[in-house]
Amino acid sequence: MTIKRTETLRQRQDRRFINKETQTAAKYLRRLKELSGAPDGIEPFYDTLERIYVNMDHAKSGAFRHTVGTYCVMTPPELIYAAGAMPVKLCSGNYTAFSVGDDIAPRDACPLVKAVAGFKQTGLMPVYEDCSMMIVPITCDCKKKIAGMLSDRCEVVTLHIPSSRNDEDIEDFTVQLYDLMERLENVTGRRITYESLSDAFRMVGYAQYELSEFIRLKKQMPYLIRGSHAMAILNAASYMTAGEWGRALHKVSESLKMRIAEKKNVTSKKLPRILLTGSPIVFPNVKIPLLIEENGGIVAGDETCMGERGMWDPAVITDNSFDGMMNALANRALRPCPCPTFADNSQRIYRIKQLIKENQIQGVIYHVLRGCLVYDFEYRRIEEELGKLGIPVIRLESDYNEEDIEQLRIRIEAFIELIKLRQEPEKRSAVRTEF
């Protein structure tokens, strides 16, 4: 390709950015597709990821005139749907944007925030540029500063996340949600009514219903689906409406049920079952689950906020007044959330133990994004607790680049070998039930 003289420096940079960005996304999508055992019906999710990252297209919002960007699981999507806008999760895993953001954000900021800063700087990613509003729950210092940085591009609402989950904290959060509601209404020009809010509950509830069905199938032994594929499906939820996503997921669940009937599994081998936990895994930064599954392990469970746990807990309406529904949203956002931003987060350990029991996990990989302090803090406690159960744990620190990929590969390979050694050959299929 010849460089056109008329191009300015900025244009050249932009072109290079787009090239690199689409290439990495396409590469990881290809690697996901090359992985054996993808269920039928996964195509809509691949298409969505391809549309957003490879074609750099808009998140199709259909009837919605506005999209609202959200970060973290604490933002209730119900409110955004009720205001007539489409929520898009903007947590980013992009390597190219990261390298741009590296120059803007301080050295010790986490790569996720750097990638967001990078997208903001280049202004090229349509999903980001489309947003009429962004909602940033303040879960860590980096999020707080990125909220300030983003606010000169579009309207930014910050949600204060308390450090504990007492009744007063939930009440304060409910008040914040009321404020958020008002600002959402101002942006979309549509009033949130009892009717629209309950419709939004229905839609998000439908997606969660399909999700719980899917996870129920995912837990089956032997495995019906690979963790990387499940991760792609759950990542695609960020850019699809809940209804659309739920429908597509329904088809995947149907095909998984077919697999049960036909007695078809992903693999006949006894693969070491690994739980992935820690910092979020966001497409295209799926190198760790891919490395695990390419090296003969299987990601049997994940406890990451872009994965299974992000949408798992439903908002339970215990009081069907309007205020009761707002309460349900605030309650769902804070109480079941195992985010390490809370001072006392022992429930995360219980959650991990539960996943270990349900999925018969043999080893835990604790993923830490470099600079993600809150997750790094909790590693020690989890290592101690899992040590009592005799489950091996390793901590993998990674960044948004491909330089550490070989290092990671060696460590993951060794870890999988370790698990294989630990299981006695004849007892490979033994089910771990009690602790």
Place this chain on the structure above:
Amino acid sequence: MRSKKRIIITVFICIGIAALAYFSWMIPFYVFETNDFDTSIEKLLSSDYLKTLVPLFIIIGLSAVGIILIVLLRRMLAKGDKKYSRFADVRTGKARGKAPKQKPAVFMIIRWVVMIASAFLLIWGGLIFGMGISSLSIPVLSCPWNTEEMTNSSCYYLSHLNELFELPIGSILLFFISTLGSIFVLGRVICGFICPVGLIQDIMDKIRKKTNTEGIKMNEKMYSAITPVKWFILLVFIGLCFAGGNFCNFCPAVAVSPILAGISTSLYVSGFLMVLVLMGSFFKRRAFCTVCPLGTIMGFFHKISLFRIKKDCQSCTECGACYEACPMGIKMIYTEREKADVTHANCIMCGECVRCCPEDNALSMAFAGKRIYTSSRKKIMSGTEKLPEHLSSYYESGGTPPKK
């Protein structure tokens, strides 16, 4: 400093309650010329029955007016608020549409049937089926002034202990055996399933939910503020007879069961209290149960009764839905992470926590070790298992916007 203030307020409330209970016979709500303790089925069918019902109508009327006034007042306050005035309509019950709801659980249907049937039996049962088991006492707030009650209620002798010990020894033994026996077998299931006052309160709550009216949400602080009042009421309940008072003039249950059975009883403070109970339970489910002295007594025995709430701590995600749903504000049910038995002294076994729990098998109710009602994610999501038609066109990509 703040706690000092709270103690003073609590003391004043307690003194007020004590004074009100002691002088209750001096504050009439509705007095009949003669208290007629005879009743029969013929009387229930005659026009005399309407006369005895008059105080009940007054109570219902007063509480309806009270509830409407509170709702209107809240609406006015919400409208006056600069920031939240736009939510005034949706927050005060003026709302179209329906919130998603899970399919009715069999357990809940049974609970309602049992509640209605037992209230019917406790009020009119003696008239219809005779007084065969009327010497048995069960600790339930169905007033023993209703002489035609099917079973006796323990509350009378518990609040008149001096009279209890004047009875022949056989009656005393029968009283204790039947009371303790029912506490052992049923425990506070009596509160959740049998008590007529509980039924009335649940009906008020149903009305609120049907009208989508916003309730009053109690938090930990409020519950802990109420606890000393609860203990003081228990003290008054047991001790008033020794001070020469009569708790029955104070007890709100007098305003229901005898009147409905056709017995014209003059009402004193209990009439006013019943209005408060009705209004309270409209905004806060089972408001009276949080201070009920009989319930407190039954709570002492929560460790031995056969009905239990069980928790599988491994499955719990601490989402707090059970705590949100609990009418008695039992927080321990979601914070507990070790014990398998989470039966609390305040638990009235209404099963609401099990109904609202989104994790499979995390919570369950057991009778004598056998699970009778278990939480299930499928059940709780049953309201949203299908995407409604009117949403599918709207929320799918490329759909057309709704016409509004």
